[in-house]
Amino acid sequence: MNFKNRVASLLVLLVLITVPSLAYAQESAEPASNPTSSVNDLIRILESEEARGALLDRLKAEAAAQESGEASDANSTIARQVAEQTRAAAEQIVDGAEAVWSGLAALVVMFSDPSLVDFAEFRTLVINVILVGAGLFASYLVLRLLAHPLQRSLDRRAAGRNWSIRTVLVLVATIIDILTVALAWGAGYLIALQLVGGRTGQMDINQTLLLNAFLVVEMIKVAMRLFLQARFPNLRVLPISDLTAAYWYFWLARVVSLIGYTFMFVAPILASNVSEAAAQAARVLVMLTALVIGIVVILQNRERVRHVLSSRAATGRTDFLSRSGALLAGIWHLLAIAYLIAIFGVWLVNPTDALPFMMAATLKSGVAVVVGGLVIAFIGRFANVGLRLPDDVRARLPALEARLKAFVPRVMQIIRTVVTIGVIIAIAQSWGLIDFLGWLSSEAGQRVSGSALAALVILLLGFVAYLAMSSWVEYRLNPQFGSIPTSREKTLLSLFQNAFTIALVVLVSMLALAQIGVNIAPLLAGAGVLGLAIGFGAQKLVQDIITGVFIQLENVMNEGDVVSLGSLSGVVERLTIRSVSIRSLDGTLHLIPFSSVDTVSNMMKGFSYHVAEIGVAYRENIDEVKEAMQEAFDLLMQSEWRDMIIDKLDMHGVTAFADSAVMVRARIKTVPGGHWATGRAYNEFIKQVFDRRGIEIPFPHVTLYMGEDKAGGAPPLRVRNDAGSKEDASEKPALITDPD
Template sequence: MPLRNAAASLLFLLILIFSPTLSSAQEASPPAAKSASSIDDLIRILENDEARNALLTRLKSEVSTDQAKAPPTEDQTIARQIAEHTRAAAEQIMEGGAAIWSGVAAVATVFSGSGEVDYGLLQTLALNVVLVGASLFASFFVLRMLSYVLQRSLDRRAAGRPWPLRIILTAISTIADIVTVALAWSAGYLIALQVIGAGGGRMDINQTLLLNAFLMVEMLKVAIRFVLQPRFPALRLLSISDTTAAYWYFWLARAISLVGYTFMFAAPVIATNVSDTAAQAIRVLVMLTALVIAIIVILQNRDRVRRVLSSRASHGRGDFISRSGAFLAGIWHVLAIAYLVAAFVVWLVNPTTALPFMISATLKSVAAVIVGGLVIAFIGRFANAGLRLPDDLRLRLPALEGRLKAFVPRVMQVIRTVVTVGVVIAVAQAWGLIDFLGWLSSEAGQRISGSAIAALIILLLGFVAYLAVSSWVEYRLNPEFGSIPTSREKTLLSLFRNAFTIALVVLVSMLALAQIGVNIAPLLAGAGVLGLAIGFGAQKLVQDIITGVFIQLENVMNEGDVVALGSVSGVVEKLTIRSVSIRSLDGTLHLIPFSSVDTVSNLVKDFGYHVAEIRVAYREKIAEVKEAMQEAFDLLMQTEWGDQIIDKLDMHGVTSLGESAVVVRARIKTVAGGHWGTGRAYNELVKQVFDRRGIEIPYPHVTLYKGDEKAGRSPPLQLEGGSQPT
């Protein structure tokens, strides 16, 4: 029987669900009669086979009909899901609106005197709250006047002082502000307990709500005063004007007071003494007022923020931040208003879950943007401030400052990009768009992030190694410190720096690629094959390199030497393992590959000779000419060129008998590269001594001889247009 009654009851419930006729008929009966008659009817139906089969057929048809009418629960489209969420939100908004109207009606009922409210109790509560509030704000006013004197003194002390002292004075002023609020709050509690509570040590919950709301609101105002300092500009840490600070403090303080006192004091009191619906109506009205205030502030600052956002782009910058700022400059106010309206709607629809998430995500996003902006501002200030090394280091390493100035801006740009990407990731993480932290804690995330960090460290160490080696080479080549480098040292150090730079770039690139997961074995094999192919295909290049290696090993020329390579001569400006750059006397720079060099003539290797070949007339005595040349050499030794001469005059004597002159040669040995200047000075002195001694340096001339007649006389020379010689 129990099993039968249970089956009958279950079947009866099914009938009530799927059979509107039967359920409507049963609703017309009293509950007790309904239950008894339903069980009897159900028993009769189950005992009758035809009635039972008819009931089962009807139930099956009803289930089929309901399933056909029911919307599909699987594979819903995005449009349908959005429509369902929109419908739910609209229904909740309508329910909230109905609740608000109910709350307004409840408040109106209370104030009209038609509601069932204990007005005597309300008057007592209002009187106690007014007394506590009056004493609270009166004590706070007095304490604020006393702290104002201290803060004004701190403001005068902070004027013109360095920023560390200003930070300390600002902190002291803020501590005094916090103490003022805490003392006023304590005074309010004391008055509420001892005076209004008639010394019984008991106070009403509404007074506690007022005191706690005061503490929370005023502490938030203290935080705003710490940042803005509207009355004390010397204590202000932000570089904003007095008008801007006063403007923002005015709006922020009033918005905090309005929302804070409403949610922490007025709404709980109304909910306790009137109704929850009335309290919710007050909250909605206050939030709507705060929304209107926020929209007004946004519209008032639309142009100012637009100029700030587009300032980087207006100065010609084309980076990601500048382009983003220029894009947001025209629509930022629309986005801000849309966000505030969305936050208000979310608060109306689901204040317990959606609004806290939205507020938390917003605070995290703002914090990420502020931190990222501060980092980017610091980096920009550091980059714009310039990099200046100490004078002693600049003298030792003249090229280091320029090298760092060329490298630091690129590094700063990379850091700015990384910070911007980090801010975007933080904002997306805050709003739940991505789970970057979860990915970072996973095995793949740790592997990828570790590889990226290792690659960056390798690149940084590679740059440090390059900077160290380049600075060391530069120091060794600096003639003002340590030993003066020789030409050989200059050449070898320059070649070492170039070779080290190439090897370092290849090594660092390979290690960095290996850290990020690239298999470098095929690259190395490919580089070997490519090098072999280049060796076969570029024989001229191989010849250049091999010839250059032997030239360097034989030390036949170095940077700064004066050489002659074929038809080109000049000063060696740059020497690599493949070619040499020569600056000729007229300033032309010649790049000569070593494969085209057959002979290298170094004109300044070890020492030099000035070869003086002096032409004199046949009538001059050679001994007198040699004596005059020796006198010119003695005079040369008494000039500044004497330091360049490293040996006595090497007199060779008569070397040739020319058509019009006798050539007398002497040689002067000088230091390497000193023979050109010494020779010019010696030629000048020879000219002076010859002029003083009357020694002729003849012009080229020809002696004409016509022969003799048989009589022994020379035939006359016929001159056209002139007289005949006798």
């Protein structure tokens, strides 16, 4: 409680205590009206120990009540503040309506009962005001006519000039306009002093009100003509059409004249000659007329403004301004009408201080909207243009830019939402709908805002930690910088990244919830119970994880290895703690849980072998075949594949006698995974050397053997042709004999 409130409360308590004390002392029936008696009674109370104790007890009780009221006000919620403001506004609107009705009744009574008004004096007042007004506006009209050729000349000179010359000409035209108003105002003062004032040389206060109202209203119109010059388009600041400028100047000039002359001239005259209620009635009627004019203007421009607001979205743009414009296109007129009605209601609630309040609230709201719009536009432009990292950073961390581009739009959306909420709160604070700053300075507000800020900081630090860890892993896996990572390093770093991400998400979530007041102890206990339930209910999952852990510890396979898991073979693309993903030769991706893996066959562990099983005809010389195979290997060592070979040719010799060929085997040792490409190249060289040497690589065939006697003779083979007649077949038998 401030000092003024404490003094007022003390005085009220003194009066409350003094009145019963005076009654008890059998003083006069109206002691409060006698200050001397009240002071004497107060002295007697202070001199009496019993009365002084009673006074102190009542003062302490009142102080405690006041402090509790202050505490309740400080801890009141925003919803309660809004309810209280709404109730107060409704009560003041009712009081204002009653005042308007009283003013209209006073006017009716004044004109119905001539005895209440001195009509002779009233007639003199009206005549003097009419004379001054006629001279004032006639002088202004003449000066406008004289200034019109000068402004027309300036308008012609401004056509086609650059912005600097046009600015000078616009300033000159505005100065001429201001001088016109000032000279007319001075002429009005001369008329009021010399002609109407007569011999006394004095002017009435009512004439002064008219002159001051004229000066203020016309100066506002000068500022309006600076932006909405309807007659001289080249001197117009705003780039709008002549029809639009004339339309808006017509309505704005009439609203300004109506409100200005009523508030600065008509209402003060009614307040001084009739009653304050009559003046308030005139003000309310004029403001209601201005409200109706504003609503009519809004409805007349409904479609035009709707088209302008939706034009950006109609071109296919999807930024925040385009979406906001498309959203407001259909409801802007309702918001504008509601805004005008709100201004009228605020003014009706507090007519004395409403105009400065409305101007300040409107200015603050406009600043909040402009600042919020600029922030949102900047954020939208930043998000749409995209993030571009330096070339050296992109070379070291190729995936960082893509990762930031994936996260930045989400962060920007959150920032846009926060800025929008801030603008709404600032507008509500400007119009007195809520006391957000007061709530923010209270204990509850500081606690809530501090918790929210701490939670946001934790989330931000968690994101930075994730970004740092991912960038470090990416840098370690980048073969262009530092040492080339092995398959083992790729696998372990990938597993570490996954595990760190999960742990970080859980930790950051728990800390953020704890900061905003959520008790995380039940969550931790529930997580333990849930983990135990999963352990009992999902035995297959537990088996997957345990098997995967041992496979990783034993380093059986890593990313990039070619493995065979049961009936499936392919390249390991991804390893997790639970499963392995392999891609087969035809491009199919297989996800295999570790619990279903019985055997892992890694074809790229340490080194590889290409086993060459060459089949040659039985008639070939084996030594010559070995020489040809060695020659093919020598040609392979002279080719581009020599870097994959890490040892000389390992010749095994004849390994099997097949049905159609003799199998001769050799083996080539290569780097891990190089045996497939090396084997294909070696087969090509084998074919070339065997063709040049005439070594036959037989295809599958069957040899028909008829047998032979001890002397080596073979019986003839009789072949019977059944294609012709029996006679022809018997007469011309087909006889096959041994060539020897």
